[in-house]
Amino acid sequence: MRIIKKLKVLLLLTAIISTTLVSSAQDKKLPAPDKKGGSSLMEALWNRKSERTFANKQLSDQDLSNLLWAACGINRAENGKRTNPTARNKQEVSVYAFFADRVCLYDHKTHSLKTVTKGDHRKLIAKGQDFVLTAPVTLLLVVNLNMYDKIEDSSFLMGAADAGIVSQNINLFCAAYGLSTVTRATMDNDAIEQLLGLVDNQFPLLNNPVGYSK
Numbered sequence: 226m227r228i229i230k231k232l233k234v235l236l237l238l239t240a241i242i243s244t245t246l247v248s249s250a251q252d253k254k255l256p257a258p259d260k261k262g263g264s265s266l267m268e269a270l271w272n273r274k275s276e277r278t279f280a281n282k283q284l285s286d287q288d289l290s291n292l293l294w295a296a297c298g299i300n301r302a303e304n305g306k307r308t309n310p311t312a313r314n315k316q317e318v319s320v321y322a323f324f325a326d327r328v329c330l331y332d333h334k335t336h337s338l339k340t341v342t343k344g345d346h347r348k349l350i351a352k353g354q355d356f357v358l359t360a361p362v363t364l365l366l367v368v369n370l371n372m373y374d375k376i377e378d379s380s381f382l383m384g385a386a387d388a389g390i391v392s393q394n395i396n397l398f399c400a401a402y403g404l405s406t407v408t409r410a411t412m413d414n415d416a417i418e419q420l421l422g423l424v425d426n427q428f429p430l431l432n433n434p435v436g437y438s439k
């Protein structure tokens with residue numbers, strides 16, 4: 226009887242440990258974003274341009290951290306506000322990262338990447354523009370109008386404006402750090418909505434492939 230009890234405890238412990246390992250393997254805590262770095266804002270504005278070629282190299286964790294934080298990370302811990310302004314502070318833009326082996330959601334609260342699904346789904350983003358497949362990561366900007374108190378005619382415009390701001394944060398960060406990127410609207414929206422399990426009034430709006438310059 227005692228042995229059975231011990232076995233049960235052992236099994237429970239094994240289950241707890243393996244669950245912890247699985248979730249930590251699927252979630253990637255990013256290093257803290259830099260406080261300084263890159264070129265000046267004026268230089269970044271001079272250098273900003275759409276670039277569609279990328280070096281065959283993964284982004285370092287630090288560059289990925291800085292990129293995601295620049296896109297829409299928290300820059301005021303006291304009130305949870307972010308690098309990107311949003312209409313009425315509804316914070317309705319989420320950023321997904323499409324890698325060659327998985328798709329992750331950027332969790333701005335913990336500054337980490339949560340795996341949503343495994344596999345290479347970048348073709349859905351490329352939709353025929355094959356240069357996208359050569360970027361190590363593409364950031365997808367998804368707008369959720371359900372964050373608004375009421376969805377009105379102007380809501381879509383607000384969501385589009387807010388996504389545009391996130392995309393420009395990415396553009397300016399890349400220009401300041403010598404990375405390549407381009408704002409894109411092309412993608413297979415329906416298939417992406419299905420892949421990510423998006424709900425009504427939540428939709429992909431823009432994407433930015435990002436990589437080191439060639």
Ligand SMILES: Cc1cc2nc3c(=O)[nH]c(=O)nc-3n(C[C@H](O)[C@H](O)[C@H](O)COP(=O)(O)O)c2cc1C
Binds near residue numbers: 273275276408410411
């Ligand atoms: C809302 C928006 C959507 C765009 N969609 C695409 C796209 O699907 N594919 C692409 O290659 N470039 C796309 N672009 C990039 C434009 O073609 C590019 O910004 C324009 O040619 C000006 O070049 P520049 O960014 O170097 O100034 C898009 C730009 C914006 C702002």
